[in-house]
Each structure stands twice: as C-alpha cells, then as structure tokens.
Amino acid sequence: MSREDLERLNDEGIGAWDRHDPDGFVRLLADDFVWIDDTTPEPMRTRDAARAYTQAWFTAFPDMHIRTTSMVIENDQVACELEFTGTNTGTLAMGGMEIPATGKPITSRGTYFLKADGNGKIKEFHTHPDAAGMMMQLGLMPA
Secondary structure (H helix, E strand, C coil), X not given: CCHHHHHHHHHHHHHHHXXXXXXXXXXXXXXXXXXXXXXXXXXXXXXXXXXXXXXXXXXXXXXXXXXXXXXXXXXXXXXXXXXEEEECCCCEEECCEEECCCCCEEEEEEEEEEEECCCCCEEEEEEEECHHHHHHHCCCCCC
C-alpha cells in the first residue's frame, strides 16, 4: 500500500470512531484480522466482537470525539497517538465489568498500531487506551 492509501485507511477508521459508526469501522477490517486491546482478556477475531467493543465505547461516551495527535507511517503500518474527549453518561463495559455512568467528562489518550494487508484492510490492530488515566478522571481509581 502507498503512504496515501495508509493515511486514507487511518482517516477512515478515525472518522468512523468519531461518527460513532461501528459498522463503518468493522468494514475496514480484513477477513482474518486480529485485534489486541489492553482492556480485553482475549484478542478479537470476529466482526461481532469488534462491533461490540466499539459500541461499548459509544454507549459509555455518547458525545465522544477523537483526534489524532501524532502519526507515523512505515511500509504497511501506522502508529498513532490520539486524544479523545467525552462525558461518561452511559454504562462503561471494560475488562469484563460493567460500570455505571459517572456523569464526568474526560480527556484521555491512547495509542494504536495497525498493519494493513495488500487489499487496503486492517489485518492487525493493537490498541492501548489509557484505561488507568480514564478511571482516575472518572473517580473510579485514586489519582
């Protein structure tokens, strides 16, 4: 893939998250994708699992907005740092737990690494949300 193709793939993914469009994001995943996230006990390998994961974030933070703060593209990979803001007005499902809404606003960060296949889809996705920082802002962990 060209650099422009990788940038477009990344922009489409960020756009789907910012629009709260789980299906739009899931369409970017290759048929044999693997998604490893720090907050899930097992890698996600099905579209249903990926859709449920993204929808859980949109439920917890219905006003979530995401912006890229740093990005590196090399060969068939993208490394990205992002910032997201939102207010926790819905149940937060994370790490196998469901946490009632706190009503608190947050500004949090995360990083991810994606590897694209030759067809312009995400084959590997590794996400690292700052779960501890987010929990501190929500008052669920000591600061």
